[in-house]
Amino acid sequence: MNTGAQDPVVAALSSLVPNGVDRGQLTRESGRHLRWVAAGTATPPVVLVSGAGEVGLDWAVVLPSLAETARVIAYDRAGLGASDPTSRLTLDSQVRDLVALLDNVGPAVLVGHSWGGLLAQLAAFARPDHTLGLVLLDPFHEDTTAEVPLAVRVSSNLLFNAIPVLKVIGLFDRIAANMGRTLAERCTNDPEIQALVTEAYRASYRTSAQVATIRAENRLANACTREVRAARARSTAPDVPMRILTATRGKPPALRQRSGDLADETAAVFARGVHEVVPDSGxxxxxxxxxxxxxxxxxVLAQVDGKAP
Known part of the structure; x- marks a missing residue:
């Protein structure tokens, strides 16, 4: 993916953010690059961590508003979007990349969705001195898998296993275009800007390697239970403001109940943790x-700045 004015993600987000966005990058092992987009200038920075298989562009709906009061950084994990792949994708490699980003941009508030919510927690455990606060959006928890109906688990696994094949035969590009249009329509009513967002989303999944990373991340989520439990057991949550938001739609009752209980448990680990259920949200x-x-x-930013208890 190109950088600067020719970068479709930069072009799309700059059309949504009044002062535009810029590209940043960090060189990791073997010379690979971890890349992000950033908008806004106020401190402290806010780092956005996307769900499994998603890219920084996934935050396009909220990024303009967040950039009004903070320096907002939305990064692409290794192998996704503009970031180079890693030689071996693991939970540890993903956490280390996020920690390296935190070390680069300075102490920050972490905002993580789904799988990104788990990564944000693990990065906070690993680098408490660089974590100023947390906002977790319907975060993935390793103990929810048992409540997912078997039929759903089987169908999901079949879908993710088929993704590389769908890319080869051209069907994935249609799926990406539809998802890009849906995202664009949530961002704006302007058809020209919608076209930019749609194209940027398609560009984020242009290669077969990018699409294969979607499958790899979801497989990682299904296989990380023991590793995450061990990390929780040996870690201490930093004393930072924390909000966890959970959804109300799209889950079977048992899974919804279990997710809520685990969100309560997660919030309780943090001295200033709060769990909020968001009405009418998937x-x-x-x-x-x-x-x-x-x-x-x-x-959370207000608490970091000392403006609220």
């Missing part, structure tokens, strides 16, 4: 109820 809370997400991030 899993992608930042798209379904963006105002709730912006409010939660600003509440």
């Amino acid at each position: 899993h992608y809370i930042h798209k379904d109820q963006p105002a709730a997400v912006v409010e939660a991030v600003r509440a």
